[in-house]
Amino acid sequence: MTHYQAREDEVRARIAEGLVYTETDAAFxxxxxxxxxxxxxxxxxPSDGTExxxxxxxIxxxxxxxxxxxxxxHAAFGSNVxxxxxxxxxxxxxFVDDVEITIGDGVMIAPSVTLTTTGHPVHPARRADFGRFSEPIVIEDKVWIGSNVVVLPGVRIGHGSVIGAGSVVSRDVPPMTVAVGVPCRVVRKITDDDLTTRTATARFGAG
Structure with a gap:
């Protein structure tokens, strides 16, 4: 194994563990x-759907x-989506896809949503050379994400859930729930009663 290959393997391991790495580290x-x-x-x-x-x-x-x-x-890479x-x-x-973003079947995403796998350390000294950390995002089947939502690193959104417009999702969302807010929190379960209603919740539309 060459020195460069060993270095790449080391950086890949740091990224996989969610540790801080730099722009120079990840240049390869x-x-x-x-x-x-x-x-x-x-x-x-838009008319050229085949292309x-x-x-x-x-991509x-x-x-x-x-x-x-x-x-x-827009995407940082595209190839990790x-x-x-x-x-x-x-x-x-x-898609800020420095690591993988995995999206299931039947997912709907409204305008101006950001899915970011990457954040930065709080202390400015650790942000030298664009120091950052990355954790994968998973969005399971049949999720609906409202307008202007931000999903942060390491989050999993469970099957069938709805994320209300403008939310910042910093923790996992269980399946079949409505979650809204900054920070995003579960407000209720999705039930068969929702088969006869227009919006996800009386107080919050998903957008």
Whole structure:
């Protein structure tokens, strides 16, 4: 094993453990970025659905059947994002995917949502050379995320849950619940009563 390979392996291990690493540490990951392909996607006419699907296949780590992703969208890499079948993402969706973002089937995401796997240390000395840490995000099947939501590193959102507009999700959300707020908290379970209502909750729409 070469010195450079040993160094890469060390940095990958630090990233996987959620430890702080720097821009210089992670420079070898740059070829995994899909900046040009994302630019091309965002400038492809909406009527050319075939080309958009082709480009998504080049950009994302994996993509299921019948994806809809409205332009523009943004990603740190793109190649660390995995989406399932029947995905719908509205405009200005941002993936900060320094590590993996995994999205299940039937997920709907409203405008101007940010999914960020990466944060930064509190002390400024540890932010030298863009010091940061990364933890994967998992969004399970049939989740609905409202407008202007931010999902923070390491969060899992459970099957069927609804995240209300404007929420900041800093901890896991259980399946089949409505969660809202800053910080985002569960306000109730989703039940069969919701089959006859218009909104997720009387007080908070998902957006």
């Amino acid at each position: 990951l740059a070829p995994a970025r899909r900046d040009d392909e994302i630019f091309a996607y965002n400038h492809t006419p 958009r699907v082709r480009l998504l296949g080049e 994302l780590g994996s993509v299921g059947a019948r994806p809809v992703l409205q332009a523009p969208f 995995h989406i399932g079948d029947d995905f719908f993402g509205n405009v200005n969706l941002t």
